[in-house]
Structure formats: structure tokens, C-alpha cells
Amino acid sequence: MEKLRSIPANRRADLLIFLVLALFPLAGSAFYTQLLTKYMVFLILAWSLDLLWGYAGLMNLGHAVLFGLGGYAMALCLSAQQGVPDFMARGGVTQMPLWLKILSNPAAAVLAGILIPALLAWLLGIFLFRSRVGGVFFAVITLALAQVFNLFIQSQSVWTGGFNGIGGLPGLSLSGAPLGLGQSYYFVFLVVVLVYMFCVALTRSRFGMILRGVRENETRLEFLGYKKASFKAAAFAVSGALAGLAGVLYVPVNGMIAPNDVGMEFSTAVVVWLAIGGRGSLTGAAVGALLVNVLGNALSEQFGAFWQLLLGAVMIVTVLFMPRGIVGTLMHRSEGREKRGEAQERG
Amino acid sequence: MGEILRTERLSVSFGGFWALRDVNLSVDEGELRVVIGPNGAGKTTLMDLITGRIRPAYGKIFFSGADITGKSPDEVAAKYRVGRKFQGPNVFENMTAAENLTLAAPVHRTVPSSFLRAAPCGVTEKAGEILEQIGLAQKKNRMACELSHGERQWLEIGMLMMQDPKLMILDEPTAGMTESETHRTGEMIRELLAGRTVLVVEHDMNFVRQVARTVTVLHMGRVLAEGPLAAIENDPEVVRVYLKSSKTEEEPGHAGA
Amino acid sequence: MDSFLALLLNGLNSSALILMAALGMVIICGLMDVINLAHGELIMIGAYTAYTVTQLAGFGFWLALPAAFAAAAAAGAVMEILVVRRLTGRPAETMLATFGISIVLQQVTNLAFGAQSQYVAIPIGGKLTFGRVVVPCYNIFTIGFAAAVTAATVLLLKKTKFGRRVRAVTQNRAMAECLGINSARVDTFTFALGSGLAGLAGALAAPVKSVSPFMGGPYLVNSFMTSVVGGVASFTGTTVGSLFVGESTALLGGVSNDVLASILVLLMIIAVIRFKPEGLFAKERR
Numbered sequence: 001m002e003k004l005r006s007i008p009a010n011r012r013a014d015l016l017i018f019l020v021l022a023l024f025p026l027a028g029s030a031f032y033t034q035l036l037t038k039y040m041v042f043l044i045l046a047w048s049l050d051l052l053w054g055y056a057g058l059m060n061l062g063h064a065v066l067f068g069l070g071g072y073a074m075a076l077c078l079s080a081q082q083g084v085p086d087f088m089a090r091g092g093v094t095q096m097p098l099w100l101k102i103l104s105n106p107a108a109a110v111l112a113g114i115l116i117p118a119l120l121a122w123l124l125g126i127f128l129f130r131s132r133v134g135g136v137f138f139a140v141i142t143l144a145l146a147q148v149f150n151l152f153i154q155s156q157s158v159w160t161g162g163f164n165g166i167g168g169l170p171g172l173s174l175s176g177a178p179l180g181l182g183q184s185y186y187f188v189f190l191v192v193v194l195v196y197m198f199c200v201a202l203t204r205s206r207f208g209m210i211l212r213g214v215r216e217n218e219t220r221l222e223f224l225g226y227k228k229a230s231f232k233a234a235a236f237a238v239s240g241a242l243a244g245l246a247g248v249l250y251v252p253v254n255g256m257i258a259p260n261d262v263g264m265e266f267s268t269a270v271v272v273w274l275a276i277g278g279r280g281s282l283t284g285a286a287v288g289a290l291l292v293n294v295l296g297n298a299l300s301e302q303f304g305a306f307w308q309l310l311l312g313a314v315m316i317v318t319v320l321f322m323p324r325g326i327v328g329t330l331m332h333r334s335e336g337r338e339k340r341g342e343a344q345e346r347g
Numbered sequence: 348m349g350e351i352l353r354t355e356r357l358s359v360s361f362g363g364f365w366a367l368r369d370v371n372l373s374v375d376e377g378e379l380r381v382v383i384g385p386n387g388a389g390k391t392t393l394m395d396l397i398t399g400r401i402r403p404a405y406g407k408i409f410f411s412g413a414d415i416t417g418k419s420p421d422e423v424a425a426k427y428r429v430g431r432k433f434q435g436p437n438v439f440e441n442m443t444a445a446e447n448l449t450l451a452a453p454v455h456r457t458v459p460s461s462f463l464r465a466a467p468c469g470v471t472e473k474a475g476e477i478l479e480q481i482g483l484a485q486k487k488n489r490m491a492c493e494l495s496h497g498e499r500q501w502l503e504i505g506m507l508m509m510q511d512p513k514l515m516i517l518d519e520p521t522a523g524m525t526e527s528e529t530h531r532t533g534e535m536i537r538e539l540l541a542g543r544t545v546l547v548v549e550h551d552m553n554f555v556r557q558v559a560r561t562v563t564v565l566h567m568g569r570v571l572a573e574g575p576l577a578a579i580e581n582d583p584e585v586v587r588v589y590l591k592s593s594k595t596e597e598e599p600g601h602a603g604a
Numbered sequence: 605m606d607s608f609l610a611l612l613l614n615g616l617n618s619s620a621l622i623l624m625a626a627l628g629m630v631i632i633c634g635l636m637d638v639i640n641l642a643h644g645e646l647i648m649i650g651a652y653t654a655y656t657v658t659q660l661a662g663f664g665f666w667l668a669l670p671a672a673f674a675a676a677a678a679a680g681a682v683m684e685i686l687v688v689r690r691l692t693g694r695p696a697e698t699m700l701a702t703f704g705i706s707i708v709l710q711q712v713t714n715l716a717f718g719a720q721s722q723y724v725a726i727p728i729g730g731k732l733t734f735g736r737v738v739v740p741c742y743n744i745f746t747i748g749f750a751a752a753v754t755a756a757t758v759l760l761l762k763k764t765k766f767g768r769r770v771r772a773v774t775q776n777r778a779m780a781e782c783l784g785i786n787s788a789r790v791d792t793f794t795f796a797l798g799s800g801l802a803g804l805a806g807a808l809a810a811p812v813k814s815v816s817p818f819m820g821g822p823y824l825v826n827s828f829m830t831s832v833v834g835g836v837a838s839f840t841g842t843t844v845g846s847l848f849v850g851e852s853t854a855l856l857g858g859v860s861n862d863v864l865a866s867i868l869v870l871l872m873i874i875a876v877i878r879f880k881p882e883g884l885f886a887k888e889r890r
Contacts, residue, residue, distance in 0.1 A: 059696060124874075131878050136639055136695060140828045141874055147825050148863075148870050155863035206454075207461040209442075213450050216439040223398060223433075224510060225425030225456050234458045264821050268703065275700050305714045312707030319701040320690055 009334055010283045013327070017286055018193065025185050037185045039293045040192050041250045046273050046289035047199050047282055048242030053271075054279030055203060056235040057215030059139045062146030063270050066121060066240040068153070068262025070113035070247025075166040075257045076100060076159075077109030087166065091158030113248035114241050121240030125233030143264065150263030165258025172252045188249060195242060199282055202238070211235050215280075272311060276318050278325025287327050351376040351544050352514060357396060357406035366392045367568045369406070374514070379536075379545045381555050381576075384565035385589050390548045391434060393565070394516050397546075398431045399423040411513065425456055430512030434519045434548075436499035440492040444483050444502055447491055448474040451506035474509060480539055481505040497528040501535065508539060515540065517547045521554050533557035564589060606736045611858040612851070617743040619850025620750035621813075624805035625823045626830035626846055627757060627839075632798035634836030635774045636791060638688055639695060641702040643827055644820020645709035646676045646799045650806025651815045652713060655722045665727035668807050676803020677796040679709075684795035689788070706820065713817040724810040746808060753804065758839050760797075770794050829873045835882055849873075 007015075021040065025033045049063045079085035080100050084093055096104070103109050124145075128138065153160045160166065172179045172187055179187060202208050210231050213221040218228045251257050260266065269292075277288015292311065300307040322329040352374040359367050367389040374380050382390050395401045397408055399420040408416045410427050423429050439447050452470045455461045478484045481501040483494070491499055500520060507515050520536070521529040533554050536545065549555050555562065555576070562579045564571040566589065572582050579585055629643050640646075650672035657668040683705055691698045730741045761767035772780040773790045781787050805823070813819070826849060834845025849869060856865035 057696075059699070127878055128874070131881055134881070136699070137832070137877050137881060139639075139699060140832065141877060144825045144829060144870050144873070147821060148866050151863045151866055155861065205462065206464075206466050207458070209446060209450055210461055212442060212446075213439055216441055217437065220433075220437050220439065221450070222420045223424050223431050224451050224506070225421050225453060227421045227457070230458050231461075234462070268707075271700070271703065272707075275704075305711045309708055309711035309715070312704045312711060315704030315707065316687060316701050319697050319704065320687065323694075323697055 010281055010327075010331060013283045014196070014286065017283070017290070018196075021189060021192070025182050030181055033181055033185050035297060037181075037188050037253050038250070039290055040185075040188045041246050041253055042270075042273070042289045042293055043192055043286055044195050044249070045243055045246040045270055046277070046285040047195060048239045048246060049270050049274055050279055050282065050285035051199065051202065051211070051242070052235055052239035053274060054281065054285065055208060055215060056211040056232060058135060058232060058236065059271070060142045060236075060239070060267075061139045061271065062142035062144075062149070062264070062267050063239075063243060064262045064264075064267040065142075065146050065149045066117035066243035067247040067250070067266070067270075068149065068257070069117040069120065070244030071251050071257040071261060072153070072160060072166070072247075073103065073109050073113035073116065073244075074248045074251040075169060077103050077106055078169040078251065079166050080104040081170075085166070087161040087164075088158055093158060110248050114244045117244035117247075118237045118241035122233050122237035125236035126229070129229035129232040143267075146262075146264045146267045150259050153259045153262055161258075163259060165256055165261075167256035167258075169251060169255050171255065184253065188253065191245075191249060195245070196282065199242075203282070207231075207234075212280075272315055274325070275315055276325060278328035278331075280324075281327060281331065283331075284325050284327035288325065291326075349376055350374070351411055352397070352546070353409045354393075354397070355407045355409070357393070357403050357408065359392060359396060359401060359403050365568050367396070367403075370565075370568070370570055372563060372570065374544060374546060376544050377542055378561065379540070379547070379558060380561050380563060381547045381549055381559040382563045382565060383549060383552075383555060383589065384571070387567075388565040389568040390565055391518060392568075394431065394518050394546075394548060397423075398429055398516065424510075424512070425453070428453075428511075428513040429516065430507040430510045430514070431516040432503045432507055432518060432520060435522055436491075436496065436503055438491045438499050438503050438506070441490055443488050443490055444478065444494065445471075445474055445487040447502055448477055448505055448509045451509040453510055477505045477508050480508070481535065497524050497532075500524065500528075500532065504532075504535065504539075513544060515543055515545045517545060519548055519550060521549065521551050529554055530557070607858070609734070610737045611854050613737065613739050613743070615851035615854030616747055616847075617850075618854055619847045620747040621805065621809050622826050622830055622850045623754060623843060623846035624750045624808055625802065626827040626834075626842055627754060628798035628801035628805065629827040630798075630831050630834070630836050630839070630842045631757070631761075631801065632795055633831055635770060635794050635798075637695070638795070639699050639702070640683075640688075640798075641699055641824065642683065642706035642709060642820075643802055644822070644824035645706045645713075646680060646802035646820075647806035647809070647823045648713060648815075648817065648820045649676045649679055649709065650803030650808075651724070651810040651813075651819065652717065652722070652806075653803065654807035654810040655717075655724050655815055658724055658727075659722070665725075665811075668810075669804060672803040672807035673800040674803075676806070677800030680799020680802075681792050681796040683799070684792050688795065689791065710817045710820070717817065719817060722815040724815060726811040742811065746812075749808060753801070754839060754843060757797075757801065766793070829869070832873055833876055 021036070024036055028036070045063070045067055049060060052058050052060055080096065081104060084096055103112060128141065154163050157163070170178065172184045210221065210226060213226070214228055214231055214235070222228050250261070273288035273292050274285055275288070276292060277286070278284025296307060296311070299310070318325060324332055350373050352372070354370055354372045357367055357370040357372070358365065370393060372393070382393065384390050392401070396403055399415070399418050399422065402417045406416070407414060410429065413427065415423055415427055418427070424431070439450065442450070449466065449470055452466070452473070454467055454470060455464060475484070478487050481504060483498060483502060483505070486494060486498070491502060494502065504517070504520060517536070521532050524532060529551060536547070536558050547558065559576045561574065562576050563573045564579060564585050571588065572579055572585050625647055628646065629640065632638050632640050653672040653675040654665070654668040657663050657671050658665055683702070687701050687705065688698060691701055726742050728742045728745050732739050732741060732744065761770060769780070769785050769790050770793070772783070772785060773787045777787050830842060830845040830849050832845075833848050834841030834843070852869050852872070853862070853865045856868050
């Protein structure tokens with residue numbers, strides 16, 4: 001018990017979340033197990049944005065672009081397993097182009113799905129952050145990027161399936177053998193745990209501390225001898241790699257990807273998860289992503305647009321009255337209590 | 348000891364207004380130099396130029412023999428080792444006092460090294476030492492935003508000590524402090540920064556008398572006078588444009604001390 | 605040559621709509637330093653007002669224009685009082701909160717009118733022919749109307765007592781308050797004015813663009829781009845910015861396709877942000 005208490009509150013909360021996730025398939029129905037597999041992918045996406053926004057303070061309003069690059073890389077790979085995919089054949093493509101042949105190798109697709117968004121983010125970051133571009137401009141540019149990317153995917157219907165996206169894709173498989181529902185769940189769970197460990201290591205590293213420095217006071221950081229642009233671009237790249245990974249996983253789990261998953265709408269959804277759950281802590285991002293999606297699934301079937309309306313209203317209320325988000329507010333309170341407790345012991 | 352910082356005809360204008368014009372300044376290694384002058388004299392602008400925040404219209408800045416004119420702030424800080432404390436506390440508000448110091452340590456300041464390598468041992472010990480010296484050892488795990496105004500000023504001085512620069516620039520380190528805090532800051536600068544090269548911008552004449560040996564007076568973007576404190580305080584020109592007004596404001600009793 | 609002229613005129617029409625949409629954003633962003641992510645939804649409110657007035661209530665389009673202004677201005681005033689004012693000086697939080705507002709407004713409209721696109725009849729029929737180039741009369745009206753509204757806005761801010769107060773509050777809030785200006789009320793009016801202009805833009809666009817609960821996004825992005833190119837400091841900048849965005853989209857769209865044009869315009873705007881973050885027409889500030 002003593003040992004458990006020595007773990008900080010947020011890590012204890014994370015452990016609890018992992019425990020629930022680990023045990024869920026034992027009790028939950030197949031339907032919900034499948035659903036939760038998808039939400040665990042969203043968890044990775046939420047963390048990827050949290051590293052950028054919660055830690056480095058850079059609000060990305062086009063995060064789904066990075067997710068979508070990973071997703072479409074994987075979707076093209078899966079659809080090209082038996083030669084030229086149907087939607088390309090309909091567009092008059094008779095032979096697999098070289099890049100698609102390469103991409104049809106799953107390892108290459110995973111790699112491309114992680115590296116391409118990372119590279120795009122890094123290049124954009126290097127270019128933008130060299131000037132004194134403020135956070136507001138970054139939000140605006142990424143928002144525009146999401147809109148343009150969505151249009152681009154829709155327009156390239158020969159290669160991307162256009163408005164309908166790419167569907168009918170097989171689920172996860174390991175070296176040719178398709179994974180069952182439970183196996184897929186635990187495979188994704190394993191990736192989530194690995195990503196979590198990576199994020200914890202990153203945020204506790206000096207790099208993570210420097211990112212918080214960027215968020216808190218980038219001028220101070222600059223005059224301490226740090227190239228702030230490099231760190232912001234690096235944060236964007238890491239965030240892009242993880243978002244791409246989430247996209248790569250999403251496609252086999254969901255069975256399809258469409259322009260809706262890569263545009264403004266989905267980008268803003270990720271922002272909503274973090275705003276409600278709380279930024280700057282992995283727990284907050286996890287709670288936000290899981291809570292909003294689970295509640296959304298439960299309520300949107302019955303209430304439809306009312307659920308979205310409620311979400312918007314909750315978001316306004318959160319920003320006005322709990323700017324740290326649910327988890328941030330709770331943790332701040334408990335920290336305050338602990339400190340007061342300490343002071344009393346001493347006094 | 349030789350000269351460490353020299354500016355030659357340093358000039359900068361903002362939309363036709365010359366904030367600094369032909370400023371020649373020379374600071375020796377190990378010296379504690381105080382720059383005074385009325386508001387708008389160009390004191391902070393001079394510090395902005397030296398640390399690379401703005402570029403001069405013309406003129407040169409030499410540091411340790413190297414031309415650092417127009418270098419970026421991070422390069423001036425990391426490569427040439429110039430540290431700067433800003434006007435008013437400028438710290439990482441939502442980070443603990445200890446974290447503020449750790450971040451100031453001049454180690455792993457590039458992306459790959461900060462990413463791949465743990466901070467070398469010794470940083471934490473050094474931070475602990477400095478926290479003692481600036482009187483924040485008890486509060487090392489407090490967020491900077493929970494500290495008082497004076498404590499945050501000291502924290503920033505501590506960050507500069509952690510950074511271990513060759514030249515320390517302190518821009519109004521006592522701004523907004525109570526009288527006793529100001530005095531303590533003066534003691535801190537005298538004791539902790541002894542032997543370092545320090546350039547201080549200050550308004551508070553009591554504080555200047557507490558720490559200064561050589562004083563440079565800026566007025567309307569030019570160097571009006573420079574020399575030992577006693578000589579400066581008796582310079583009729585300086586008294587006319589600066590000391591008189593600040594004396595009558597702050598403490599008439601000290602006139603001509 | 606004729607097709608080029610047609611593209612140019614088409615671009616001028618888009619520019620006029622973009623100018624109308626951006627005008628409100630420039631006022632709110634430039635004078636109040638607020639980034640309003642619900643700007644597109646204010647335009648949507650204007651468009652739905654036009655739809656309600658003309659198609660449901662059966663009044664003429666000429667009533668729809670002032671009604672759209674009033675409806676959006678009222679919505680803006682409520683937003684300012686309930687939310688934006690409480691977040692003064694916290695730009696990131698303001699963005700998030702207005703983002704929440706945009707979701708709420710979309711869903712309220714969705715619940716009230718349904719998700720499908722609505723139709724607003726074009727109030728002025730007929731076409732004008734210049735050689736072989738055919739221009740709908742409504743396009744010419746749009747261009748003239750946008751120019752007139754911009755001029756009126758400039759006059760309002762430069763020449764009237766209200767405008768002087770707004771500028772006083774922007775430049776030195778504390779001083780303006782000392783002089784007896786109720787800065788809170790000025791803020792509300794400024795926000796309402798910007799919102800009303802957005803509503804007007806929505807009504808103007810309604811007959812030629814699709815009217816749906818989720819129509820706001822592209823308007824938001826275009827208004828942003830215009831403000832970025834022109835800078836928020838001057839209306840000349842806004843006008844040139846909207847011409848830039850509208851014409852380059854139309855002309856590039858003519859030689860390639862619309863999507864490629866959007867991508868190129870975005871890239872150009874990223875370049876502008878990179879090298880002139882204050883916009884191309886920023887006044888030098890100290």
C-alpha cells in the first residue's frame with residue numbers, strides 16, 4: 001500500500017485506466033470490445049496531440065491530416081494486396097505503379113504511415129517556426145491545411161477512393177494469420193502501452209522539460225541558449241509520427257477510411273477530447289478521448305445532434321470554468337490538498 | 348584583466364527615432380558595471396542589441412574578441428555564453444523552482460542530445476546549491492507562479508548562475524521589490540556574483556550605491572558620462588538630466604552623497 | 605482572352621464574397637485581438653436568416669439583408685457578453701471557447717432546419733453580356749454591394765463618434781476609460797458589428813452558395829487567409845487580401861483545377877506568414 005502511495009496520483013490514475021482496459025474484453029460484449037479497440041487507437045491520437053498542444057503549447061487544428069496520412073498509407077497497402085484495387089481499376093488504372101507495389105508491403109506501409117506525417121510536420125515546423133510565427137498563426141495554418149487536405153483526398157478519387165474513401169479492408173493480421181476480435185484488442189492494447197511508455201519517457205526527459213519551457217516562456221528559453229524553432233519542429237514531428245501510427249492502426253481496426261476522418265471535423269474532435277479531458281497530462285488526454293467517445297457512442301444513437309450540441313456546450317463550460325480540463329482540475333485540487341497537508345505537518 | 352565586451356558606434360532606430368546612437372561601451376572581465384539613465388534613454392535597447400534580440404542599424408558588438416553583431420539570441424547565449432535576466436521576473440511560471448534551474452543548466456541544449464541522453468549528474472546538485480544561495484531551498488518544488496514577486500526575481504538570478512555565463516546582464520533586477528528585498532538582492536549580487544562580469548541596468552540609486560563601482564549614464568540614446576560612481580554623482584550634467592529628478596522623487600536627503 | 609476575362613470576373617465575384625466574409629473577422633481580430641472560430645457560423649446564421657425571410661416567410665431579399673445583419677449581430681453580442689468577455693487576454697482559451705460555440709450553433713441549426721442544404725432564390729435574375737463573356741447580374745450586385753459595405757464600414761470607424769470611441773478603446777483602454785468611455789459596451793458593439801457584417805456576408809452568399817448547418821468552415825478558413833495576407837491593421841489590406849485569395853483561386857482554378865488552386869493559395873499564404881507575419885499591409889508598429 002505504501003508503495004502504491006509513493007506513485008504520483010496521475011500515474012495511479014493511468015494504471016487504473018490500463019487495468020480497466022486490460023480486463024474489459026473478459027466482461028464486455030464483442031460489439032463493445034470492437035468499439036473499444038477503435039477508441040484505444042483514438043487514445044494514441046489524443047496523446048500525440050497532447051505532446052504538441054499540452055506540452056509544447058502548439059494548438060494543431062489540423063491534427064487529422066497527420067492521422068489521415070498514416071491511415072491512407074495503410075488503406076492503400078491493404079487494398080493493394082490482390083493487385084490493382086477496385087476503385088483504381090474503375091479509374092482506369094491497369095497496372096500497379098511502383099510506389100503502390102512498395103506500399104503493398106505492410107512493413108513499408110507502417111513505416112511510410114509513420115514517417116511521412118512526421119516528415120511533413122517537421123518540414124512545415126522548420127519553415128514556420130523560424131519566423132516569429134505565433135501560436136494563433138499555427139492554429140490557423142493547420143486549420144486551413146485540414147480543409148485543403150480533405151479536398152485533395154476527395155479530388156484524387158482514382159488513388160484515394162474519393163468521397164467514399166477506401167472500404168472493405170481486412171482486419172489486423174500477424175504474418176498472414178488474421179487476428180480474432182480479442183487478439184486484435186490486445187494487440188492494440190499492447191501498442192497503447194508501448195506508446196504510453198514512450199510518452200512517459202519523453203515527457204520526463206530533458207526534451208519533455210524543454211517542450212514545457214516552450215509552452216511557458218519561449219523567450220526565456222531562447223535566451224538560455226535553446227533554438228526554440230528546432231524544438232517546436234521536433235515536437236511537431238514526434239506528434240506527427242504518433243498520429244500517423246494511430247492512423248495506421250485505425251484502418252484495419254475500423255475496416256475503412258474516408259475523407260471525413262482526415263478533415264477539419266475530425267481534427268476538431270481531437271481538440272475537443274483534450275479540451276474536456278485536460279491537456280498537459282497523459283491522463284487528461286486519455287480520459288478525454290475515452291470519455292467523449294464512450295459517452296458519444298452511448299448517447300449519439302438516441303439523441304443524435306443533441307449529443308453534439310451537449311459536447312459543444314460542455315466544451316464552452318469547461319473552458320470558462322475548468323480551463324485545465326477535468327483531469328487537470330482534479331489533479332490541481334488534490335495537489336493543493338497535499339501541499340496544505342504537508343504545511344500542516346510541518347507547522 | 349582584459350576587455351570582454353566592446354560596442355563600437357552602436358546605433359538603432361525605430362521608425363526614424365534613434366533609440367541608440369553611436370554608443371561606445373567597454374566592459375572589462377570581472378567588472379560589475381551599472382548602466383543608469385532616465386526612462387527612454389535606451390538602456391533596455393542596449394541590452395536587446397547585445398543579446399541579439401534586435402539588430403543594430405549600424406555599429407558593431409564584440410564579445411571576447413568575436414564579432415557577435417546580429418547573431419541570434421540563442422547563439423549569443425549558448426556559443427558566446429551571455430546570460431540575461433529580463434525586466435520583471437521572466438521565468439517558467441508553471442514549472443517548479445527546481446525545474447526552472449535544471450532547464451537553465453547549459454547541458455543538452457540541442458534536440459538530439461535532449462532527446463537521447465539523460466541530464467548529466469551534477470546538474471541536480473548544482474541546482475540544489477543555488478536554491479540554497481538564493482533562499483529558495485524550502486520552496487524548490489513550488490511552481491514559480493506560486494512564489495512571491497521578489498522570489499521569482501531571485502529565481503531568475505539563480506537561473507543565470509546555473510547558466511554560468513561569461514557575461515551576466517541584469518535588467519532592473521530590483522524592479523517591484525520592497526526595500527528590504529532590494530537590499531537583499533544587492534547583497535546577493537555582491538556576494539554570489541563576485542568575480543563575474545556583470546552588466547546591471549538599474550533605476551534605484553540606493554541599490555546602485557550598494558553595488559556599483561563604475562557607472563555608465565545613458566541619456567537620449569547616447570552615453571552621457573562614464574566613470575566611478577562618486578565622480579558620476581557629482582557630474583553637473585548627470586545631476587541635471589537624471590540624478591536631480593530621481594533624487595527629489597526617491598530621497599532628497601541623499602543629495603550629493 | 606475571353607475565357608481569361610471570364611475567370612477574372614468570376615474571381616472578382618469570389619473576392620467580393622470573401623471580402624464580405626473577412627470584413628467582420630478583421631474588425632473583431634484587428635480591433636479586439638480576438639480570434640473567433642465561430643465566425644463561419646455567424647455567416648451561417650446570416651444565410652439561414654436569408655432563407656427564413658425569403659423562402660419561409662415569403663418576404664423579399666431586400667428585407668433579408670438587414671435581418672441577417674441584425675440576427676448575426678445579436679448572436680455576436682450575446683457571445684461577447686456571455687463568453688468572450690470572460691476570457692479577455694487569454695487568446696488560446698478564447699479560440700477554444702468560440703470553437704465550442706461554433707459546434708453549438710451548427711447543431712442548433714441542424715436540429716431546427718435539418719442537415720440538408722437549403723435553397724435561396726437569386727433575387728436579381730438576368731445576365732449581362734460583354735462580348736462573349738456572360739456575367740449574371742447578381743454577381744455585379746454582389747461586387748457593388750461588397751464595395752459599398754466596405755466603404756461604409758471604413759467611414760463608420762474613421763468618421764463617426766462611435767468609430768472614434770472604438771479606436772480609442774483599442775489603442776489605450778485605460779485612458780479611454782478615464783475619459784468616460786464605457787469600454788465594455790464598446791467591446792460588445794464592436795463584436796456585434798463584426799458579427800453583423802458576417803451575417804450580411806452569409807445573406808449575400810446564400811443565393812449562390814449552399815446553405816447548410818456546416819457551411820461555415822470554408823468561410824472561416826478563407827477569412828483567416830484574407831486577414832493573414834492583408835494584415836488586420838488596414839481595410840486596404842483586407843480588400844487586397846480578398847482580391848488575392850479570390851482571384852488566385854479563380855485564375856489558378858481556371859488553368860488547373862480548384863483543389864490544386866486551393867493548395868497553391870494555401871502554400872502562398874504559408875509563405876506570407878513565414879516572411880511577413882504581420883501581413884503584407886501592416887503598419888510599422890513599435
